[in-house]
Amino acid sequence: MVKKKFYVTTPIYYPSGKPHIGSVYTTIAADVLSRWYKLLGYEVFFLTGTDEHTKKVLVEADKNGKNVNNYLDEITKVFKKTFESLDINYDRFIRTSDEDHKKFVQYILNVINKKGDIYKGKYEGYYCNECEDYYTEREASKLICPIHGKNLEFLKEDSYFFKLSKYKDKLLDFYEKNPNFISPEYRRSEIINRVKEGLRDLSISRKDLNWGIEIPFDKEHRVYVWFDALNNYLTGVGVLNDKKLFKKFWPADLHIVGKDILWFHSVIWPAILISAGYKIPKKIYAHGWLTSNDKKIGKSLGNADDIEELIKKYGSDSIRYFLFKVIPFGEDGEYSEKNLIERNNELANKLGNLVSRVSSLVEKKGIEKSKNKLFKKSYLKKISWLIENLEFDKALNEIFAFVDICNEYIQKKKPWDTGDPENSLEFSGLQKIQNEKRLSEARKVLYELADSIKIIAILLWPFIPNTCEKIAKNFSFKIDYSEINKTISVKKIRKEENLFKRV
Ligand code: MSP
Numbered sequence: 001m002v003k004k005k006f007y008v009t010t011p012i013y014y015p016s017g018k019p020h021i022g023s024v025y026t027t028i029a030a031d032v033l034s035r036w037y038k039l040l041g042y043e044v045f046f047l048t049g050t051d052e053h054t055k056k057v058l059v060e061a062d063k064n065g066k067n068v069n070n071y072l073d074e075i076t077k078v079f080k081k082t083f084e085s086l087d088i089n090y091d092r093f094i095r096t097s098d099e100d101h102k103k104f105v106q107y108i109l110n111v112i113n114k115k116g117d118i119y120k121g122k123y124e125g126y127y128c129n130e131c132e133d134y135y136t137e138r139e140a141s142k143l144i145c146p147i148h149g150k151n152l153e154f155l156k157e158d159s160y161f162f163k164l165s166k167y168k169d170k171l172l173d174f175y176e177k178n179p180n181f182i183s184p185e186y187r188r189s190e191i192i193n194r195v196k197e198g199l200r201d202l203s204i205s206r207k208d209l210n211w212g213i214e215i216p217f218d219k220e221h222r223v224y225v226w227f228d229a230l231n232n233y234l235t236g237v238g239v240l241n242d243k244k245l246f247k248k249f250w251p252a253d254l255h256i257v258g259k260d261i262l263w264f265h266s267v268i269w270p271a272i273l274i275s276a277g278y279k280i281p282k283k284i285y286a287h288g289w290l291t292s293n294d295k296k297i298g299k300s301l302g303n304a305d306d307i308e309e310l311i312k313k314y315g316s317d318s319i320r321y322f323l324f325k326v327i328p329f330g331e332d333g334e335y336s337e338k339n340l341i342e343r344n345n346e347l348a349n350k351l352g353n354l355v356s357r358v359s360s361l362v363e364k365k366g367i368e369k370s371k372n373k374l375f376k377k378s379y380l381k382k383i384s385w386l387i388e389n390l391e392f393d394k395a396l397n398e399i400f401a402f403v404d405i406c407n408e409y410i411q412k413k414k415p416w417d418t419g420d421p422e423n424s425l426e427f428s429g430l431q432k433i434q435n436e437k438r439l440s441e442a443r444k445v446l447y448e449l450a451d452s453i454k455i456i457a458i459l460l461w462p463f464i465p466n467t468c469e470k471i472a473k474n475f476s477f478k479i480d481y482s483e484i485n486k487t488i489s490v491k492k493i494r495k496e497e498n499l500f501k502r503v
Helices: 021-039 055-063 068-085 099-114 164-177 185-196 225-230 243-249 259-276 307-314 316-325 337-365 377-388 392-413 429-460 465-474 481-485
Strands: 005-013 043-050 092-095 118-128 133-135 153-162 218-223 254-258 284-287 290-292
Touching: 005 021, 005 243, 021 043, 021 068, 021 254, 021 284, 021 290, 021 307, 021 316, 021 377, 043 068, 043 243, 055 068, 068 092, 068 307, 099 118, 099 225, 099 259, 153 218, 153 259, 164 185, 164 259, 185 259, 218 225, 225 259, 254 259, 259 284, 307 316, 307 337, 316 337, 316 392, 316 465, 337 392, 337 429, 337 465, 377 392, 392 429, 429 465, 429 481
Parallel strands: 005 043, 005 254, 043 092, 254 284
Antiparallel strands: 118 133, 118 153
């Protein structure tokens, strides 16, 4: 049987500083989905990486007194290490300085040029050095960058252009035929209305910069960062060097992006793909921003906590849980260490408590096979739907509603409260029989709870893999979707007490 496939990407990050909680947000979301589809038995490809041909990198290398290539080698290692500490399992970490990527960008430029979709002209406009993008006067009132709040610079320069304007109708037609392409839905009409107003051709090269990929038909020009960057999604999945991989995974199933870069992904990217003759990805999902005191968290904004410190203090799982438990993925949400601590303690109080109570009671009282009446198949359907629609907060709420059901059940059934049938001298024969019955009932309750813990751990694994793998080890089951319907082995449950540190 041919396995189903899932190809998910994150934006590639400007490595002009270390990753922070805002910049790892998308990558963890992609990891959650990648793990979810692996759980379901899909073949998954998960791509992330760094966007290196930006001026900001030159500035940063200079500040640190480093040669730019050394600077980049070091900083990409930091990215990889942080991703590893957050249990992010990507399949490829692409760097735009990778040879196959440079080659492919030149190849696709030639294709599009031959098609007549590239011309030389003059670009002028109001430019933000942070965004590396131009703004119209309408977009940036008072000529101040709407994202960074800094003054925009008026620039005029020779540049090559991609005929984006030509693709207006094709794009509108595509959006109409593919209503789920731009998600969440509430961001869709904004994009479509902007496209309807008409598209400006896209400047794709810079002349004054000695940094970036050369335009193959004019060595004086270098490719401007967005045209370079977007193509990573093709290079990363082997468009040039691995035809089999490419054939299996393209088009991408999902590009996850921040709302600030939705335009590039939902308008410019499909136009480039149509022009060059590639299929268009199935879905672009834009998430909101993590904010601190209502301002976007960012390195250049100086309000980002050190993520490695946070991981050391709270562990990867608490951070992953915190990011998706309360904030709806499409919307902005406030980050604070206080909120993170609250979520960490919620995990300890709800999940940690359940697992430690059940496992230590099993050790004391034993366990007896029975039917798990707590779990309903309908939960599964709902949770799968929510995860696949990136409604992570709602999915986690559903799973934790089930954790609550289990905690209430243990409270109600009191499986610790059994008489002691061994202590026969104190009891009459009748009492002894009654105690045996109570113990047997308690053991059956514990079975239901242990089996429920198994289901909870399998469903939570995409979000908090570390914890769930520990539970799986102590309760002797495999993290695999098919295990949900299998009976848990009652002989091999070990005590598990310290899943989380309460802070
Ligand atoms: N290099 C481009 C993307 C090219 S993709 C072909 C870029 N890089 S970035 O480093 O500035 O941002 C990368 C991603 O991180 C964006 O999706 C952005 O929204 C996200 N975030 C950066 N700070 C963020 C928050 N404070 N909150 C949530 N996401 C944030 O743009």
